[in-house]
Amino acid sequence: MKQIYYKIVFSAFLAGLSALVSFGLSVQIARVFGADFFADFSYYISIVTILAVFSSVGMNQYLLLKLPIMNEDEIEKLNVEVDSTLVLICLPVLSLLSFFLYFKGESLITIISIVGISFFSSLFLIKQSVYIALKRVFVFQFCDKIVRNILLLVLFFFVSNYIKSFSIFIFFVFIGYLISFLLIQYNLASYSKFRVSKSLLSYSDVKSTYPLYLVLLSVTLMGNLDILIVDFLSTSKEVAVFSASQKVALLAGFLVNAIANILVPYFVKASEEKEGAVLNRQVRFSGLFGFISILIFLIIIFFTGEYILSVFGESYITGYPILLVLVINALLSAMYGQTLTLMKVKKEGLKLSKYIIFALLIKLLLTFNFYKYFGVIGIAYSSTLCIFIWNHLSYRFLKKKYNINTFVFQR
Numbered sequence: 001m002k003q004i005y006y007k008i009v010f011s012a013f014l015a016g017l018s019a020l021v022s023f024g025l026s027v028q029i030a031r032v033f034g035a036d037f038f039a040d041f042s043y044y045i046s047i048v049t050i051l052a053v054f055s056s057v058g059m060n061q062y063l064l065l066k067l068p069i070m071n072e073d074e075i076e077k078l079n080v081e082v083d084s085t086l087v088l089i090c091l092p093v094l095s096l097l098s099f100f101l102y103f104k105g106e107s108l109i110t111i112i113s114i115v116g117i118s119f120f121s122s123l124f125l126i127k128q129s130v131y132i133a134l135k136r137v138f139v140f141q142f143c144d145k146i147v148r149n150i151l152l153l154v155l156f157f158f159v160s161n162y163i164k165s166f167s168i169f170i171f172f173v174f175i176g177y178l179i180s181f182l183l184i185q186y187n188l189a190s191y192s193k194f195r196v197s198k199s200l201l202s203y204s205d206v207k208s209t210y211p212l213y214l215v216l217l218s219v220t221l222m223g224n225l226d227i228l229i230v231d232f233l234s235t236s237k238e239v240a241v242f243s244a245s246q247k248v249a250l251l252a253g254f255l256v257n258a259i260a261n262i263l264v265p266y267f268v269k270a271s272e273e274k275e276g277a278v279l280n281r282q283v284r285f286s287g288l289f290g291f292i293s294i295l296i297f298l299i300i301i302f303f304t305g306e307y308i309l310s311v312f313g314e315s316y317i318t319g320y321p322i323l324l325v326l327v328i329n330a331l332l333s334a335m336y337g338q339t340l341t342l343m344k345v346k347k348e349g350l351k352l353s354k355y356i357i358f359a360l361l362i363k364l365l366l367t368f369n370f371y372k373y374f375g376v377i378g379i380a381y382s383s384t385l386c387i388f389i390w391n392h393l394s395y396r397f398l399k400k401k402y403n404i405n406t407f408v409f410q411r
Contacts, residue, residue, distance in 0.1 A: 014138055018145040019251045025149045025156075030240065031314040032160045033169060037316060038312075039236040041173075042243035044114055046224040047097075051122035053220040055093045058213025059085065061344065062205065065390075067133030076191035082126055083194050086200045090119055109167040113174035120177040127184050130192050140353065143183040148176045178354040198380045211349030218356035219340070222363070222386055226379050237315070238376050243311045245319040249306070249326035250278055252297040291334040291408045298327045325380040329387050336391040337406030343394050346402060352394060359389035 030038040067075055094115050101111045125145055131140035132288050141286040155172055156163075163169050185193055230242045301308070305323050309316045363386035370378030398404045 010220055014141045014146070015253075018141055018149070021146055021149040023251060025312050026244070028153060028156055030244060030316070033163070034157065035240040035313075035315070036236050037166060038167060038243065039239035041170070042227055042239060042246075043231050044170070045117075046227040048114065048121050048218055049224050050217075051093060051097060051118050052125055053217050053332050055090050055122040056060070056125045056213070056216075057085075057089060057117075058209030058211075059201070060125045060202060061216060061267060061349075062209040062260045063126065063129040065344075065347075071083065072080060072191050074191075074360035077199075079130065079192050080195050080197050081199045081201045081205075083123075084196045084199055086122060086126060087196055088200065090122055107165075107167045109171050112359055113167075113170045116174045117170075117177050121180050124184070125180065127188070134189075134192070136187075139187050140184065144180050145189060147183060148180040151179060161190055168335070196273060211351075211353050212344060214353035215340075215344065215349050215356060218353060218360050221362060222356070222383065225364075226383065229371075230376060233368075234376060235390050241316055241319040242376055243259065243321060244316045245323040245326055248301070248323055249307055249330060252294045252330040253329050263389060265374045274368070288408055288409065292332070294327070294331045294334045298324075298331055301327050314343070321405065322377050322380050325377060325384065327382070329384050332384065333387050333391055335408050337405050337408055338399065339391050339394040342398055342406060346398070348397070351397060352390075355390040355393040355397075358393075359386040362386060399400055 017144055021370050025040070029041055063078070063082060066078065070078065097118060098111055098115055101114060128140050149379075152173065155176075159172075163172070164183050181194075188194075227239060227243060227246070250382065301323060306317050306320045340343070342354070343349065363382045366385065367379055367382045370382045372378070374381060398406060
């Protein structure tokens with residue numbers, strides 16, 4: 001348990017550093033390049049994130065569960081098959097994205113840059129699972145988020161006066177992703193580097209990832225659909241304000257994600273060996289750790305939220321109520337503990353995906369009415385209901401079938 005604690009602390013440190021650097025980059029974009037650039041950047045990154053998960057078809061989750069119990073030769077074979085399958089799937093997806101950008105009137109540089117970012121984002125999902133499964137997630141965190149965003153921060157500091165169009169701006173972002181890929185590739189062992197061949201995953205393997213794929217896609221939609229809805233219903237200024245509130249609120253979730261990334265291999269091992277007492281102890285410890293951290297964050301935001309948002313610019317202070325709701329949403333999810341992780345570990349992905357899709361449908365049905373009556377904050381309210389529904393259903397299922405109580409407030 002002490003070893004897990006140290007890993008969580010170190011992972012939380014890297015996640016916090018990554019969050020701060022990412023936050024700093026968002027502030028720089030909003031202040032230096034203006035609300036329109038920041039809104040367009042947020043909109044396209046949301047699209048890219050959704051497409052990245054869509055293109056992965058759950059293979060990242062498949063790797064996460066399979067690699068910890070494989071030897072190097074088996075890892076190499078599976079790695080090549082996954083990489084080749086990903087490239088094959090990305091070809092039509094990225095072609096459709098190119099047509100979408102073309103009909104939106106984007107320049108050739110913008111199209112190439114966003115398509116490139118989308119491909120690297122899909123690949124990073126796959127390689128993140130490799131790093132996590134091989135217990136080297138710290139290296140991935142450093143290469144993927146910290147180095148790239150620091151590089152972009154420094155780059156934009158020196159060349160911002162020369163960037164007059166969104167095309168040039170997004171091209172520099174693409175360069176940042178390219179450098180991250182090279183670093184990730186360099187730090188992988190030879191048997192797990194990105195390589196393409198004629199070998200593909202078998203249909204049975206791909207089919208087995210569908211429940212996990214639906215889970216990840218649904219979660220990604222819940223996290224990114226709001227920006228697309230705000231863009232559709234409102235103005236660029238509202239998109240920028242909502243995005244800034246999301247960037248601040250995401251700082252609360254990084255620690256919980258860090259805990260989940262560290263504990264997945266331990267959860268898998270305890271589950272396979274049927275060590276119920278060990279698993280329950282790990283679940284309770286991780287859930288309490290995450291809940292307390294987000295509760296502290298909520299208190300900080302309650303008193304300093306307006307000041308933090310003002311860092312983006314004075315006009316962003318109007319997002320304070322949205323920010324509070326988003327952080328409360330994170331606290332609500334943390335209150336139910338590691339429901340998402342345990343449902344995947346217990347191979348209940350299909351059940352989990354049904355819960356999330358049901359919650360997502362409820363959210364979509366209510367979002368537009370919530371927006372009509374409450375304004376932009378209504379979109380955040382719909383997420384609150386969505387988070388409660390799928391977490392509570394998962395909690396009840398785990399408790400009834402496996403006698404695992406993930407709820408933080410338990411006897």
